[in-house]
Amino acid sequence: MNTKQLPDGNSSWKKIALFLISQNISLFGSSVVSFSIIWYITLQTSSGKWVMLFTLCALLPQVLISLWAGVWADRYNRKYLIMLADGFIALATLGMAIAFFSGYQSMELLLAVSLIRSIGAGIQMPAASALYPQIVPRDKLTKVQGINQTLNSVLLLLSPAVGGIVLGSVGIFWAFLIDVITASLAIAVLSFIRIEKVAAIAEPATVFAELRQGIDYVMSHRLLRRVIICFGVSFFLFTPAAVLTPLLVERSFGGDVWRLTANEMVWTIGSLLGGVFVSLRGEFKDKIRTVAICLAGFGVTFALVGITSNFTVYLLIMGIAGFFLPIMSTAQTVLIQENVEAAMMGRVFSLIQIVTGSAMPMAILFFGPLADIVSIGSILWVTGVLLIAVGVLYQVTSKRAGLN
Structure with missing residues (x-):
């Protein structure tokens, strides 16, 4: 590991704190929307087929894009890759919010945007996991991961309740907006962290070669x-x-x-x-x-x-x-x-x-x-x-x- 990239003292913990805040804000918005979409589909269709289709659209693209996402995470600056993925997801969700607000409330649209969101998540996750050793000292990795797991659990405990309240009281349009707002906040917070690109250990090759x-x-x-x-x-x-x-x-x-x-x-x-x-x-x-x-x-x-x-x-x-x-x-x-x-x-x-x-x-x-x-x-x-x-x-x- 290149320890030269790790700052000491308060500066290090400030960077770690900002990164954890950024990723957990993003996770919260994504979880609220995911619960809202699956419940909306269930209530509107009462169909196992539609629930199955949503599950496939939410999971499979994430797996497939990982073939490229890991290479990109090693080739480019991981901070910007995370920000771009979050922005990509937010734009897709905003487009869906505008469509629903305009009266175009289609199940096919929900599936299409869920597929796009899954692609964004598949790009973001390997980059985020790979970034931790760049900003966290080796002897603090376990502690920081424990803090992150705790925050994840708190948000995953809250997000179904928030998704249910929003969907039941003001509608799914506002759940979409929550995700757009949280993604924008996550990008803004992450922009304050300075993270260098990791030096490659070999000459750049094709994506499949890497x-x-x-x-x-x-x-x-x-x-x-x-x-x-x-x-x-x-x-x-x-x-x-x-x-x-x-x-x-x-x-x-x-x-x-x-x-x-x-x-x-x-x-x-x-x-x-x-x-x-x-x-x-x-x-x-x-x-x-x-x-x-x-x-x-x-x-x-x-x-x-x-x-x-x-x-x-x-x-x-x-x-x-x-x-x-x-x-x-x-x-x-x-x-x-x-x-x-x-x-x-x-x-x-x-x-x-x-x-x-x-x-x-x-x-x-x-x-x-x-x-x-x-x-x-x-x-x-x-x-x-x-x-x-x-x-x-x-x-x-x-x-x-x-x-x-």
Whole structure:
């Protein structure tokens, strides 16, 4: 890592604070709009087909653009790439707001703009993840990621409520404007931070040649190979708990709205507490063991969720499961940031985005139909046991390879 780019003292923390504020303002607006759109489509159509189409438009472009986004994040100044992506999303959302205000309220337009927003997010995310090591001292990466995870959890707890209030009281047009305003504020805040372009480690090549360099870099790196495999397998196994638990609640405990709301909230509250824990702890010396423990923790909690018959116990276990998420995410992210050259950071994070973004859609194609054949509790129990096995294998194989 090029430590010459890292300022000391108050200047460093001011830059970090501004970056966190910028990205979390942007996240809040995007979350409000995402919830508003999915609820608007649900209320207007009551159609699973339209919800599926929205989900595909919101996820798949983000994965596909990552093929190029990582290369751009390593080739160009990451600050300006983030600002351009945010501006691109804001302009698309503003256009949709104007169309809806003018009376052109089309489901096809919502899908088209969701696709554009997904492209912007796919460009922004690898650049933002790769930028952290440029402005955060190595020994503070875990603490800063913990603070960021805490802020993310708070905003993800608030954004559904804000989206629901705005959609129900003044309409979706104003939800679009919230996103335009927050994106503009995020760009303005980020503009106050001075961030240099990372020096390339080789002569510029074609986008596909640089992408191939990134893939070769990951495949030849023993630690990164294990991390990528761990991400892919674990996200595949997380999918039933992430997607099917509302259906589990409806089938096992009743379809009351408050039960479904509680199911979402306890996970977020658990994640919030996990983020606070990470920010207070400040460092995990053995990050591989930390990830392995979290995977085992997910496995145990998911298996217990699959067999519990008491809703209060179910909520408690789901909250505990949420607690592990920011810990694992922080340990895994910082492990990558500490072990990847600055000039390759964007491509590595884009490959991780491709793997994680592809794993869950592939998994739901398998687990969704399976949930109509066997009980969701059985699916959660089996995936929980498999996650424990993944955690043990990740720890054992990494230690044998001399990694930590």
